[in-house]
Amino acid sequence: MATHARSALVVGLGIAGMASAIGLRKAGWRVTVIERAPQRRSGGYFIGLFGTGYSAAKRLGVMGDLHTRTPRNSKTWEVTRGGNRHKSVGFLDQPGEPHGVLRGDIEAALFQHLGDVEVRYGTEPTAIVDVKGGAVVTTRKSSTGEERSEQFDLVVGADGLRSTVRRLAFGPHDQFLKPLHAMICAFQLDEQVPYFPENNGIMLVEPRRSLWVFPFEDRPPTALFSYRTRDIDTQFREPTGTVLRRTYGPEPLGDILEHVFAQFDRTENFLFDSVNQVSMRSWRSGRTVLVGDAAWCITLYSGMGASMGLAGGSLLGDLLALNPNDIDAALSTWEDRLRPYLHQHQRTALFNAQIFTPSGPLTHVLRSGVMRLGDRKKPADTPPNALTRYLARPRNVEFVA
Numbered sequence: 170m171a172t173h174a175r176s177a178l179v180v181g182l183g184i185a186g187m188a189s190a191i192g193l194r195k196a197g198w199r200v201t202v203i204e205r206a207p208q209r210r211s212g213g214y215f216i217g218l219f220g221t222g223y224s225a226a227k228r229l230g231v232m233g234d235l236h237t238r239t240p241r242n243s244k245t246w247e248v249t250r251g252g253n254r255h256k257s258v259g260f261l262d263q264p265g266e267p268h269g270v271l272r273g274d275i276e277a278a279l280f281q282h283l284g285d286v287e288v289r290y291g292t293e294p295t296a297i298v299d300v301k302g303g304a305v306v307t308t309r310k311s312s313t314g315e316e317r318s319e320q321f322d323l324v325v326g327a328d329g330l331r332s333t334v335r336r337l338a339f340g341p342h343d344q345f346l347k348p349l350h351a352m353i354c355a356f357q358l359d360e361q362v363p364y365f366p367e368n369n370g371i372m373l374v375e376p377r378r379s380l381w382v383f384p385f386e387d388r389p390p391t392a393l394f395s396y397r398t399r400d401i402d403t404q405f406r407e408p409t410g411t412v413l414r415r416t417y418g419p420e421p422l423g424d425i426l427e428h429v430f431a432q433f434d435r436t437e438n439f440l441f442d443s444v445n446q447v448s449m450r451s452w453r454s455g456r457t458v459l460v461g462d463a464a465w466c467i468t469l470y471s472g473m474g475a476s477m478g479l480a481g482g483s484l485l486g487d488l489l490a491l492n493p494n495d496i497d498a499a500l501s502t503w504e505d506r507l508r509p510y511l512h513q514h515q516r517t518a519l520f521n522a523q524i525f526t527p528s529g530p531l532t533h534v535l536r537s538g539v540m541r542l543g544d545r546k547k548p549a550d551t552p553p554n555a556l557t558r559y560l561a562r563p564r565n566v567e568f569v570a
């Protein structure tokens with residue numbers, strides 16, 4: 170047994186960060202979390218919580234406080250700008266039977282279970298130096314510029330796609346970011362699109378651009394714009410609304426797009442960013458380890474980001490509890506267990522990206538065929554085909570130490 174409580178610094182108060190903090194605290198570690206934002210963020214976009222994430226949330230002890238919003242008797246419609254519609258399969262109809270939640274629902278449940286974890290807001294790391302048996306981290310308070318250096322037995326970087334921890338401990342972002350040449354914009358609608366029930370989903374999918382509306386049981390839907398582009402830098406040089414309207418023109422928008430754009434013009438909170446995966450040979454450097462998007466970003470198209478963030482944080486704590494005197498062995502086992510599944514999810518995300526936003530006219534036609542096959546009713550005892558098995562199996566893996 171360890172003779173004293175190990176100390177860990179977790180950077181990032183998102184899903185992967187809080188899951189890691191809870192896992193480490195349950196393993197008997199003394200945990201400090203730093204978060205760049207001045208306060209905990211709330212809200213967020215639509216997430217599908219698959220079996221992998223569901224079981225991890227239960228092991229972390231947070232499932233009882235996690236509010237799920239899967240709409241009952243929901244339908245999903247594929248629509249055109251001109252108003253034509255036909256029933257289709259939606260995001261929550263895919264293999265794995267995901268639960269519909271908001272990102273903020275998961276974060277709120279995790280936050281309630283941090284216990285005695287110290288949280289420092291408005292703080293970010295500026296240097297990480299490996300020392301014998303740990304790492305010395307220098308942090309800066311944004312409001313005052315005050316810096317402090319502390320030694321920890323473990324540093325967990327869970328600070329997202331453009332991770333400061335990854336840059337400090339592993340190298341520049343461009344070494345690890347793999348662009349998918351696409352943009353996404355997600356935000357909360359104030360009200361459902363007219364002539365569609367609250368619990369119905371909508372897909373308006375064209376070559377190289379799409380709009381998705383994701384429904385909830387007890388609140389208005391969220392919207393997702395997704396489009397392809399080779400010129401990522403240009404997308405950030407003008408107001409987001411201007412860029413989106415130009416991207417979805419010059420054709421008339423039609424009633425559905427007009428409604429969503431009108432609501433976007435009124436919103437103050439939205440996510441607008443390029444789509445990238447993170448590819449790394451190792452998620453460890455000395456006593457620094459990356460978790461979640463910082464390590465393996467599989468993109469929104471995968472649908473598994475939240476679930477794998479929960480699983481990664483939970484498994485990290487479990488393995489460190491089993492190996493209290495051999496941190497390096499615990500980290501090696503952790504990475505070996507997760508890496509094959511994350512690679513498969515990254516490959517699946519490339520397929521899913523064509524479902525969300527086909528890259529051209531040909532893939533748009535092929536996508537339509539795949540969606541029609543998915544919507545066909547099959548007898549309950551029909552064996553799953555190879556594609557169904559490929560998509561479903563890794564989404565419901567339980568990562569138990």
